[in-house]
Amino acid sequence: MSTDPYAGFKAAQREGWALFAPLETLTTPPAGLLVEFAGVGAGERVLDVACGTGVVAVTAARRGAEVRALDLSPVLLERGLHNATLAGVPVDFTEGDVEALPYPDAHFDVVLSQFGHMFAPRPELAISEMLRVLKPGGRIAFSTWPPEMFTGRMFQLISQYLPPPPGISATTDWGDPALVSERLGSAVKELTFLREIMSSPALSPAHYRTAFERTAAPVIKLVETLKDDAPRLAAFRAELEALITPYLKHNVLRQDFLMSRAIKC
Ligand SMILES: C[S@@+](CC[C@H](N)C(=O)[O-])C[C@H]1O[C@@H](n2cnc3c(N)ncnc32)[C@H](O)[C@@H]1O
Structure with missing residues (x-):
């Protein structure tokens, strides 16, 4: 029997993210930026945490790195293997949890996560695991979403309709440089931040919303929860479209994301 108090939450995440693959077209360009930001080089041992379909892992492997990639979702890992095969690069994909990484201490030169480790319910545990498997002098780098983008x-809108279970940290905390700095603490040095822009094509706010309702775990779950409450579902959809509207111009939704990088002491 699992002793993880969040086992049920993670099982739901594992199922919920299974439909994410189409969104890899959006996360592919930022993966290129994260791998460059981390300065991944040939021959380095790299770990991609919460890798999804392996966009970061494959990008790093194409630079000649020796890459391992881990995610909760077996469906996405299978797609990751397909992506690595298409690219003609080896990547070792493993099913697992960022809060209990199945790798030895001080094993990797670089540990990366793109819009991934932020979904772990216990940020302190996730970060301590990511730092544990990193060599002293190695780089940790990740991309997250600023709360105001x-x-x-x-x-935040989703949490208003469907509050997270008690004790689970807000994913958007990882988009706040002050909190990132606090969570990494004295275990790292040379903490650096860079904001970049992610562009997502969409024909209308409803077009973007429906794409997310089909692919993004938190939105899928909320819509499923509200399926028998038509007025509340309609209210959520209207609020989401209103949120999308100011970001959408010339058929592209543009928003900043935050990249953080540090060296393990
Ligand atoms: C938004 S997707 C990002 C995927 C990929 N990194 C990308 O940029 O395309 C979030 C990913 O986090 C994974 N995930 C969520 N919680 C996790 C956990 N505790 N351990 C490992 N992976 C997790 C999900 O399965 C999903 O693949």
Whole structure:
């Protein structure tokens, strides 16, 4: 029997993210930016945490790194293997949890996560695991959503309709440089931040919303929860479209994301 108090939450995440694959077209460009920001080089041992379909892992492997990638979702890992095969690069994909990484201490030169480790319910545990498997002098780098940008605000809207279970940290906390700095603490040095822009094509706010209702775990779950409450579901959809509208111009939704990088002491 599992002793993880969040086992049920993680089982739901594992199922919920299974439909994420189409969104890899949106996360592919930022993956290129994260791998460059982390300065991944040939021959380095790299770990991609919460890898989804492996966009970061494959990008790092194409630079000649020796890459391992881990995610809760077996469906996405299978797609990751397909992506690595298409690219003609080896990536070792493993099913697992960022809060209990199945790797030895001080094993990797670089540990990365793109819009991934922020979904772990216990940020302190996730970060301590990511730092544990990193060599002293190695780099940790991750991308997250600032709370005041579209995706951060969407997560906050979702929490208003469907509050997270007690004790679970807000994913958008990871988009706040002050909190990132606090969580990494004295275990790292040379903490650096860079904001970049992510662009997502959409024909209308409803077009973007429906794409997310089909693919993004938190939105899928909320819509499923509200399926028998038509007025509340309609209210959520209207609020989400209102949130999308100011970010959408010339058929592209543009928003900043935050990249954080540090060296393990
Ligand atoms: C928004 S997707 C990002 C996927 C990928 N990194 C990308 O940029 O395309 C979030 C991913 O986090 C994974 N995830 C959520 N909680 C996790 C956990 N506790 N351990 C490992 N992976 C987790 C999900 O399965 C999903 O693949």
